[in-house]
Amino acid sequence: MKLRKAGIATVSVLALALTATACGDDKKEGGSGSEGGGKSIKIGIKFDQPGIGQKTPDGFAGFDVDVATFVAKELGYSEDQIEFVQTPSADRENALKNGDVEFIAASYSINDEREKLVDFAGPYLLAHQDLLVKADSDIAEGTDLNGKKLCSVAGSTSAQNVKKEIAPKAQLQERGTYSECLEGLAGGSIDALTTDDSILAGYAAQDQYKGKFKLAGLKLSNENYGIGVKEGNKDLKDKINKALEKMVADGAWEEAVKKNLGPAGYKNEPAPKIGVIVK
Known part of the structure; x- marks a missing residue:
């Protein structure tokens, strides 16, 4: 009987060890994490x-x-x-x-x-921060934006930079996305869209907008x-x-x-x- 009890105890310890090892592996390999090799x-x-x-x-x-x-x-x-x-x-x-x-x-x-x-x-x-305007727009310098409707997205610092540095009287129009700003610019309810030149260039290059907009070419910020x-x-x-x-x-x-x-x-x-x- 003593030997049987000892055998059961040994098996129990071994089972616990294997379970702990398996749990450790799951923690390392499963889920989203910064270690890599995870499921997603x-x-x-x-x-x-x-x-x-x-x-x-x-x-x-x-x-x-x-x-x-x-x-x-x-x-x-x-x-x-x-x-x-x-x-x-x-x-x-x-x-x-x-x-x-x-x-x-x-x-x-x-x-x-x-x-x-x-x-x-x-x-x-x-x-660099820049401006996107219509191809026939006369907006060439930041000061031309005083009194104009300037669009950017909520949470972005771009429009605030323009108002603070070069056009304090610009009328800030915030939208949920840049696409909404672009629609306003195309429709005439917005005079200029401001954000990074890399983003603006992407919008201007879309097939449906080619030739309709231009970058002002201003390096307003880094x-x-x-x-x-x-x-x-x-x-x-x-x-x-x-x-x-x-x-x-x-x-x-x-x-x-x-x-x-x-x-x-x-x-x-x-x-x-x-x-x-x-x-």
Whole structure:
């Protein structure tokens, strides 16, 4: 009887050990996480920015999409393990804070206020704020916007920059998406749309709008695009930075820029150095 009890105890200990090991493996391999190799990963992008991040009938396309996909692969995820989540400008910080996404690549400019709320990998693109106007518009200088209707999206700093720096009397019109601003510009209810030149170039290059709009060519600010991660997640930030460095080194970065923004005649700045913010 004593031997039988000992045998049962041994089997029980072994079973517990195997269960603990299995649980440990599930924790490591399952779910969305920054370690890679998980079942899926949720990444925040824009759904309505041609050339940057856009949801199409064939899937997702744009420079940010290509960057996010490259980074995810370096973290250990295949394309079919990526779940893209729409993250409007006003929702980006909350999406990271609440854990709705693992990281965000959504024309996310690094600035002091945002760095108080989230951490940034990168930058991975240097863009400049500009204006998009109708092809026959006489708006050439920022001061011409005084009294004009200026559109941007809620949560963006672009329109506030214009009002503060060059056109304090511009009439700010906020919309939920850039597409809504563009519709207003095409219809005449908006005089100018302002955001980064990379985004504006993508809109101007769309087939239905070719020849109808023009970029004013003003470098109103420097916009350092970064990949947002939850505050304090240094491990994920470091891994993303390594992935971005690899993307530049092997030519994939330049290829992505030309494929997504080149058709609009966009002249990009050289790939920025990781951690170097151009003011």
